[in-house]
Amino acid sequence: xxxxxxxxxxxxxxxxxxxxxxxxxxxxxxxxxxxxxxxxxxxxxxxxxxxxxxxxxxxxxxxxxxxxxxxxxxxxxxxxxxxxxxxxxxxxxxxxxxxxxxxxxxxxxxxxxxxxxxxxxxxxxxxxxxxxxxxxxxxxxxxxxxxxxxxxxxxxxxxxxxxxxxxxxxxxxxxxxxxxxxxxxxxxxxxxxxxxxxxxxxxxxxxxxxxxxxxxxxxxxxxxxxxxxxxxxxxxxxxxxxxxxxxxxxxxxxxxxxxxxxxxxxxxxxxxxxxxxxxxxxxxxxxxxxxxxxxxxxxxxxxxxxxxxxxxxxxxxxxxxxxxxxxxxxxxxxxxxxxxxxxxxxxxxxxxxxxxxxxxxxxxxxxxxxxxxxxxxxxxxxxxxxxxxxxxxxxxxxxxxxxxxxxxxxxxxxxxxxxxxxxxxxxxxxxxxxxxxxxxxxxx
Amino acid sequence: xxxxxxxxxxxxxxxxxxxxxxxxxxxxxxxxxxxxxxxxxxxxxxxxxxxxxxxxxxxxxxxxxxxxxxxxxxxxxxxxxxxxxxxxxxxxxxxxxxxxxxxxxxxxxxxxxxxxxxxxxxxxxxxxxxxxxxxxxxxxxxxxxxxxxxxxxxxxxxxxxxxxxxxxxxxxxxxxxxxxxxxxxxxxxxxxxxxxxxxxxxxxxxxxxxxxxxxxxxxxxxxxxxxxxxxxxxxxxxxxxxxxxxxxxxxxxxxxxxxxxxxxxxxxxxxxxxxxxxxxxxxxxxxxxxxxxxxxxxxxxxxxxxxxxxxxxxxxxxxxxxxxxxxxxxxxxxxxxxxxxxxxxxxxxxxxxxxxxxxxxxxxxxxxxxxxxxxxxxxxxxxxxxxxxxxxxxxxxxxxxxxxxxxxxxxxxxxxxxxxxxxxxxxxxxxxxxxxxxxxxxxxxxxxxxxxxxxxxxxxxxxxxxxxxxxxxxxxx
Numbered sequence: 001x002x003x004x005x006x007x008x009x010x011x012x013x014x015x016x017x018x019x020x021x022x023x024x025x026x027x028x029x030x031x032x033x034x035x036x037x038x039x040x041x042x043x044x045x046x047x048x049x050x051x052x053x054x055x056x057x058x059x060x061x062x063x064x065x066x067x068x069x070x071x072x073x074x075x076x077x078x079x080x081x082x083x084x085x086x087x088x089x090x091x092x093x094x095x096x097x098x099x100x101x102x103x104x105x106x107x108x109x110x111x112x113x114x115x116x117x118x119x120x121x122x123x124x125x126x127x128x129x130x131x132x133x134x135x136x137x138x139x140x141x142x143x144x145x146x147x148x149x150x151x152x153x154x155x156x157x158x159x160x161x162x163x164x165x166x167x168x169x170x171x172x173x174x175x176x177x178x179x180x181x182x183x184x185x186x187x188x189x190x191x192x193x194x195x196x197x198x199x200x201x202x203x204x205x206x207x208x209x210x211x212x213x214x215x216x217x218x219x220x221x222x223x224x225x226x227x228x229x230x231x232x233x234x235x236x237x238x239x240x241x242x243x244x245x246x247x248x249x250x251x252x253x254x255x256x257x258x259x260x261x262x263x264x265x266x267x268x269x270x271x272x273x274x275x276x277x278x279x280x281x282x283x284x285x286x287x288x289x290x291x292x293x294x295x296x297x298x299x300x301x302x303x304x305x306x307x308x309x310x311x312x313x314x315x316x317x318x319x320x321x322x323x324x325x326x327x328x329x330x331x332x333x334x335x336x337x338x339x340x341x342x343x344x345x346x347x348x349x350x351x352x353x354x355x356x357x358x359x360x361x362x363x364x365x366x367x368x369x370x371x372x373x374x375x376x377x378x379x380x381x382x383x384x385x386x387x388x389x390x391x392x393x394x395x396x397x398x399x400x401x402x403x404x405x406x407x408x409x410x411x412x413x414x415x416x417x418x419x420x421x422x423x424x425x426x427x428x429x430x431x432x433x434x435x436x437x438x439x440x441x442x443x444x
Numbered sequence: 445x446x447x448x449x450x451x452x453x454x455x456x457x458x459x460x461x462x463x464x465x466x467x468x469x470x471x472x473x474x475x476x477x478x479x480x481x482x483x484x485x486x487x488x489x490x491x492x493x494x495x496x497x498x499x500x501x502x503x504x505x506x507x508x509x510x511x512x513x514x515x516x517x518x519x520x521x522x523x524x525x526x527x528x529x530x531x532x533x534x535x536x537x538x539x540x541x542x543x544x545x546x547x548x549x550x551x552x553x554x555x556x557x558x559x560x561x562x563x564x565x566x567x568x569x570x571x572x573x574x575x576x577x578x579x580x581x582x583x584x585x586x587x588x589x590x591x592x593x594x595x596x597x598x599x600x601x602x603x604x605x606x607x608x609x610x611x612x613x614x615x616x617x618x619x620x621x622x623x624x625x626x627x628x629x630x631x632x633x634x635x636x637x638x639x640x641x642x643x644x645x646x647x648x649x650x651x652x653x654x655x656x657x658x659x660x661x662x663x664x665x666x667x668x669x670x671x672x673x674x675x676x677x678x679x680x681x682x683x684x685x686x687x688x689x690x691x692x693x694x695x696x697x698x699x700x701x702x703x704x705x706x707x708x709x710x711x712x713x714x715x716x717x718x719x720x721x722x723x724x725x726x727x728x729x730x731x732x733x734x735x736x737x738x739x740x741x742x743x744x745x746x747x748x749x750x751x752x753x754x755x756x757x758x759x760x761x762x763x764x765x766x767x768x769x770x771x772x773x774x775x776x777x778x779x780x781x782x783x784x785x786x787x788x789x790x791x792x793x794x795x796x797x798x799x800x801x802x803x804x805x806x807x808x809x810x811x812x813x814x815x816x817x818x819x820x821x822x823x824x825x826x827x828x829x830x831x832x833x834x835x836x837x838x839x840x841x842x843x844x845x846x847x848x849x850x851x852x853x854x855x856x857x858x859x860x861x862x863x864x865x866x867x868x869x870x871x872x873x874x875x876x877x878x879x880x881x882x883x884x885x886x887x888x889x890x891x892x893x894x895x896x897x898x899x900x901x902x903x904x905x906x907x908x909x910x911x912x913x914x915x916x917x918x919x920x921x
Contacts, residue, residue, distance in 0.1 A: 070642070088643035095644050095652055104656035208653065 008156075008419045014212040015411065018107035024212060024411055025094060025105040028404040029086070029112045029200060031075050031243025031266055032362060035396070035404045036093035038066030038101040039411060062412050064391035066101025068093050077262045078114025078217065078244035080199040087203045094207060108209040109411045111403055113217035113244040115196035117157065119257045119347070120148050122187040133166065133175045133183055139421045141185045150191045157197070157216055158190040159418035162254040171252070187418065188256050190216055215410055217403045218246025218258045224406030225360040225384030225399070226250055235356035236349055237384065238340055238377075239402060240363035242266045245336055247343050249352070254415070257347040261339040265363030268332045275328045276320065278306050287366075290322055293330045294368040299323040333366065337376040344377070358384035362400035702738040710734035711766035718773060720797075721754050725769060737762050753795045778820055779805060781812045781839075793820035813842030822865065823848065829869045833882060847892075852882070859890045868894065 018024040019041050026037040039062040070092040074085025098105060124145035128137055142161060164172040166180035175183060197214065204211050221239035222231075234251035241264045249257040268291075273283035290304050299322035308316045349355070357377050359369060364383055374381045386405035388397065396404070414420075644652065654660055681687055710733055714722050728748055731739050742760045749758045749769070757772040776788035776796045788796040788805065795817070799805060811823050823840050826848060830837055833852070841849040848865055850858040860868050868891040875881045875897075881889070885905035890898040901909060 091646070091649045092643040095649055098652065098656055102656070104653050104658075208650065 008417070011211055011213050012414075012417075012420060014107055014210055015109070015414070018212045021107070023101075023103055023105050023107075025097065025108040025209070026404055026407045026411060027090065027093070027108050027110040027204070028217070028401075028407060029075060029078075029080070029090070029110060030072055030217070030241050030362075030403065031078050031113070031264060032072055032241070033069045033400070034072045034075070034089045034093045035069040035401060036067070036090075036097040037064050037392075037396075037404055037408055038097045038103065038105055039063065039408055040065045040101075040103075041412075059387070059389055059409060059412060062390070062408065064389060064393075064396075064408070065103070066097035066099070067393050067396050068096030068100060069396070070096070072242070076114075076243055078112050078241065078246075078260065079193070079196040080112075080203055083199060083203055086199075087206045090203055091207050094209065106208075106210055107212040108204055109213035109215070109407055110200060110204060110211060111215040111217045111220050111407050111410075112196070112200055113239070113241050113246050113260055113403070114262065115192040116262075117190055117192050117216055117218065117246075117258050117260055118150065118154075119259060120150065120189040120191070121256070122146070122148070122159075122189050123184065124187065125182060125184040128181055128183055131179050131181075133178050133180065135176060135422065137183055138164075138176065138185075141183045142187065142418055142421055145185065145187050148189070150189075153194050154191040155194040155197050156189055156418075157192045157214065158188070158219060158255070158258075160188050160254060160415055161418070162186045162188045162256055163252070188254065190219070190255075190258050192216070213411065213414070215407060216246070216248075216258055217241065217244075218248040218260060219255050220406030220410050221246060221360055221386075221402040222248040222250050222255060222358075222406065223409050224386035224402045225358055228253075230354070230356050230358065233356070234352040234354040235358055236344060237358045237360060238364075238373075240264060240336070240359060240361035241403075242362060245340060245361070245363070247340055247347075249344075249347055249349055251352060251354075257349075259343045259347070261336060261343065263332075263336045263339065264361075267336075268329050268363070268366075271328050271332045272325065276306055276318075276325075278308060282306065282308070286325065287329065290325055291329055292322065292326050292367045293333055293372045295323045295326040299326065329366070330372070333369065333372060334376065336363075337373055341376055354380075356380045356382070358382055360384040360386070360399045360402040362398075364399050702736045707737045708734050708765060709737050709740060709762055709767050712769065713766055714769045714771060716773065717769075717771040718754070721752060721771060721773060724752055725749055725771070733767070740767065754797055756790075776805065776808060778823060779808045779810045780817055781810055786810075787817075789817055789820055791820065791824060793817045809837075810839035811842065812839060813845075815845035816840070816842035818845075819848070825866050826850065826860070826869055829866050830873065832873055833876065836882065855887060856882070857888050859888060859892050861892045861894065864894065871897075 015024070022041050024039050024041070026035075026039060028035040041062045070089055072086075073089045074080065074082030074087075075089070080086045094105070094108070122145040124141050124143075126137065126141045126144050130137075138161075141164075163170060163186040164175040165184040165186075166172055166175055166178050167182055169180075172178065200214070201211055218237070218239050222235075222237035225239075226235050226237050231250045231253045234249070236247060236249045239246040239248070243262070243264045243266050245261040245264050247257075247259050247261070248255050265287075269280060269283045269287050272278070272287055273280045276283065276286075278286070286304060286306060290302075292299075302322045303319045304322060304325060305317070305319050308318070310316060344350070355378050357373070357380060359373055359381060360383070370381050370383050383399065384402065385399050386397065386402040387409065389405055389408055392401075392405065655664075681690075712726065712729065712733055714725055717725065730741070730745065730748075740762065742762070746758055746760050749755055749760075749771070754773050755771055756774045759768075759770040761768045761770075774790040774794060774796045777791040778789050779799060779802065780787045780789050781802075786799040786802060788799050788808070790796050802810070809823075809827050811820070816823065819842060826840060827834070827837075830850060836852045836854075838851045838853055841851055843849055843859075847862040848860045850860060850869065852858065858869070858872055871894075872881070872889065872891060876883075881899075884899075885902040886899045887902050888898075888900040890900070
């Protein structure tokens with residue numbers, strides 16, 4: 001874990017370097033598509049970031065100057081499945097985006113949906129010596145969180161302090177400067193499968209790119225598609241991607257839970273493909289053009305020619321009604337939504353004051369999905385589209401680009417993570433001090 | 445209507461009580477042990493008392509809901525208002541911005557963000573055509589509506605360029621139109637062959653990145669062309685004969701231009717110069733007239749003329765083919781006698797000319813002594829102050845390059861101080877006016893000490909003075 005902690009720190013430094021250079025790439029590694037945005041940070045408040053959040057939460061600091069998507073190959077369930085294929089797909093997307101931006105990007109911030117994210121709530125508590133809370137105290141209380149045993153082969157992807165409490169006061173966003181005796185913190189920890197992260201990093205490094213940050217797709221989709229009051233009052237964002245459906249719960253502008261269902265739009269297509277005995281591409285096309293989840297009487301009369309180029313006239317002339325197609329799609333969509341419901345229940349989402357649920361992601365564009373989701377997830381369901389950011393092409397403003405846009409917002413204004421705070425002084429290894437002393441003795 | 449597959453109806457009963465996969469179990473456990481779940485947002489200040497009741501799960505029954513296509517369409521293109529569903533209209537292909545098989549951004553056929561442009565055209569083209577179709581519908585012409593619809597669909601399909609949509613007959617009968625509508629609804633898209641993998645090779649990718657590097661681009665756009673031009677020039681000019689030919693050609697061109705009659709100067713006119721100066725200027729002209737005006741170095745000529753002592757200033761103008769020289773000569777103000785001869789100096793002390801004989805300029809005062817030319821202004825001031833005794837003045841002598849002696853006739857001298865010489869001289873003039881001191885017999889009048897003017901008597905006066913003293917004291921020394 002320490003290695004990855006250090007590499008997260010290094011990635012933050014890399015992000016700063018990229019902001020200085022002014023160009024950073026956003027890479028959304030999805031199961032069905034890989035999207036790449038090239039951001040140029042040249043807004044007016046690029047240089048005064050230290051003074052806090054600029055107008056519009058830092059969105060006006062950047063402009064999208066290049067955007068490209070490519071069909072993802074070699075990604076399954078939101079994880080890298082075939083390394084070489086994924087690398088080629090990343091290369092394709094990055095090259096097209098670079099070509100559009102006409103600038104070379106060296107730093108990339110990536111997100112992915114899969115790798116089995118798991119959430120942990122951590123709590124830490126220290127006694128304050130000096131009365132006032134200093135940066136060191138914040139670092140100490142973060143270090144005082146007892147790390148759960150999340151098992152071998154897992155890495156911490158996000159570790160965000162969600163809430164600070166000072167004595168009897170809770171809900172503090174920034175405790176620095178407050179006076180009190182006892183500082184407590186609640187931290188949200190998201191771990192993912194280490195191997196999946198390593199594979200993704202390897203693929204990106206093979207493309208001569210430096211990784212300047214990595215994020216969970218569910219998290220960044222929530223950033224992009226939940227509006228501010230939803231993030232504040234509590235809402236769940238369901239990012240229905242191709243191979244995985246991410247769930248993230250936000251309250252008080254912090255993510256407090258994230259998980260993923262290893263099913264998505266590709267499984268719907270696979271069902272159609274299996275059920276109708278057609279190739280996957282045809283199934284995808286039929287789903288995209290004729291798909292739905294609510295059948296009406298008119299759908300019985302609407303016949304879809306599913307075709308096929310087998311040469312057999314009977315097989316190539318097959319027709320189904322749209323009702324049959326809906327009959328294939330709906331159970332799978334329901335299964336996905338039920339699994340999402342199970343995750344939300346496990347997270348205790350029904351204890352939240354606000355029950356808002358926002359559906360986003362490419363698979364959320366199935367006609368009638370919001371009504372179906374309202375039956376399974378609760379009444380407060382809406383379809384979410386990502387925030388408009390400057391320079392984004394019209395075609396990349398759909399819900400399929402929620403993760404990419406969210407990642408751009410994440411790049412512009414990342415939330416504080418554990419590794420953004422300095423290491424508490426007592427945690428510095430004594431060995432390095434000894435080594436420094438020895439160096440002085442040897443050389444002076 | 446219950447057209448669902450049997451599984452669809454049957455397999456959706458209850459929500460699973462426990463999570464299905466292991467990850468969720470671990471998550472649940474973690475949430476319980478680490479105070480997650482309800483605990484975390486209780487700490488966020490949301491007490492259990494505010495916890496709302498869980499939303500009652502609707503019994504998931506598949507009902508036939510009237511499908512409102514317009515909603516999903518509005519999602520895609522918000523500019524278009526909700527559109528009434530026309531029942532007989534064949535189902536429109538709802539644009540889905542994520543047809544995966546369409547998403548391969550192939551740099552070969554469309555540079556840049558080809559997918560974005562395609563999708564944009566898809567959305568807006570669809571919208572525009574849709575408006576056209578609506579407009580056509582107002583005319584109650586089913587065939588025209590049909591044609592518009594068909595064209596719209598054809599436009600969409602042509603994006604996939606694998607579907608060939610045949611245009612219908614121009615004048616269809618209503619039954620034929622209905623049949624074609626059914627055909628249109630049934631028409632399944634053909635699937636194009638799997639496209640070539642558009643991924644760039646590693647080498648192409650690296651070269652592209654290299655090309656986008658600013659230094660490389662700068663080198664290619666500026667450095668290499670400059671280098672090529674310089675190399676070509678160096679190669680071409682490497683031959684000695686070619687260089688000489690170029691120089692010769694240039695010189696020929698230059699001479700032809702400079703020797704044109706427009707630039708010819710044929711006459712020299714000198715104004716304000718006395719005869720010797722005129723002759724000197726004419727003799728020192730570096731080029732023989734007529735000459736080109738490019739050959740005349742007026743600045744050099746001006747400096748050369750100014751080097752003549754008699755010339756105070758000169759203006760040179762080339763006007764209408766002649767060189768006009770306007771000379772201002774120095775005016776001699778004083779004569780300076782030296783061992784070599786007599787020089788004429790102007791009021792500033794600058795030499796004007798040598799005088800052969802004093803009688804040549806009897807009107808000018810005479811000064812002498814080393815360094816006298818550097819104190820000419822003071823000498824002129826002294827002479828102005830000595831105006832009443834000017835008839836007796838022979839001249840001024842500079843002594844030790846620091847002070848003046850005024851020499852009078854009868855071998856008399858007035859020794860003037862180094863500073864305040866004019867005042868001392870005015871005092872002498874006043875003394876003379878009061879006591880006629882200059883008429884007395886003395887050889888030197890020493891005014892150097894202003895507190896004590898001193899007379900050195902002449903020999904006769906001295907003898908007379910001694911006799912008077914003997915007579916007064918009766919002492920013979």
